[in-house]
Amino acid sequence: MIPTLPPRTAAKTYPPLVSQTELETYLTPLYRAGWWISETHGHLKPSKEGNPVTVPVSQMSRQYELKSFKSAIQFVNDLAAICAEERHHPIFSVDFNKVSVHVFTHTAHPPPTSKPTSQPHSIPGITSRDLRFATRLESRFRSYLEAGNAVQPDVGSKGGEMWQPVSVHELHIPIRIEGSETLEAWQCPYI
Numbered sequence: 001m002i003p004t005l006p007p008r009t010a011a012k013t014y015p016p017l018v019s020q021t022e023l024e025t026y027l028t029p030l031y032r033a034g035w036w037i038s039e040t041h042g043h044l045k046p047s048k049e050g051n052p053v054t055v056p057v058s059q060m061s062r063q064y065e066l067k068s069f070k071s072a073i074q075f076v077n078d079l080a081a082i083c084a085e086e087r088h089h090p091i092f093s094v095d096f097n098k099v100s101v102h103v104f105t106h107t108a109h110p111p112p113t114s115k116p117t118s119q120p121h122s123i124p125g126i127t128s129r130d131l132r133f134a135t136r137l138e139s140r141f142r143s144y145l146e147a148g149n150a151v152q153p154d155v156g157s158k159g160g161e162m163w164q165p166v167s168v169h170e171l172h173i174p175i176r177i178e179g180s181e182t183l184e185a186w187q188c189p190y191i
């Protein structure tokens with residue numbers, strides 16, 4: 001399966017939290033490539049006066065293993081270029097040859113509630129911007145694998161089929177993982 005790239009959202013708008021369909025389309029190939037959903041904390045700015053409230057938030061995470069510190073730093077430079085192009089800024093860190101990336105959207109459009117007066121301007125969560133960022137980064141990483149400068153993650157079970165339940169916000173999707181995606185499946189034309 002060749003992954004597709006979520007469309008770019010308009011700048012300075014609050015994108016909606018991901019839908020079930022977006023998750024199924026875009027998160028499944030990312031999961032097979034080594035991404036996962038983890039929990040962190042974000043800030044919720046109330047619409048009226050008041051202090052920001054800390055809330056739990058789902059984010060997308062991945063650890064990339066390169067063959068050397070030099071390759072890891074090169075990869076971080078590529079990552080930074082994608083950040084600038086996408087105007088999206090994940091948290092990342094380097095541990096010698098490993099680059100960890102965590103991404104979520106600070107300002108997503110909140111879903112409608114029955115009490116519009118208590119509706120915050122924006123909420124943190126996973127949006128198509130995160131799926132798009134991760135897909136582009138994953139595609140870039142393929143060139144490091146092809147050049148022999150990176151290590152492919154060991155995803156899923158060896159041989160057998162494995163279903164993994166994944167929860168994002170209120171959504172739950174089963175993801176079928178049958179070992180790592182092949183290199184060919186990520187020959188993306190868009191980067």
Ligand SMILES: C[C@H](O)[C@H](O)[C@H]1CNC2=NC(N)=NC(=O)C2=N1
Nearest residue numbers: 012087088089090104105106107
């Ligand atoms: C205006 C500008 O595009 C926004 O502030 C961007 C900057 N980078 C960002 N990065 C991340 N990870 N989430 C955001 O919501 C975000 N917002």
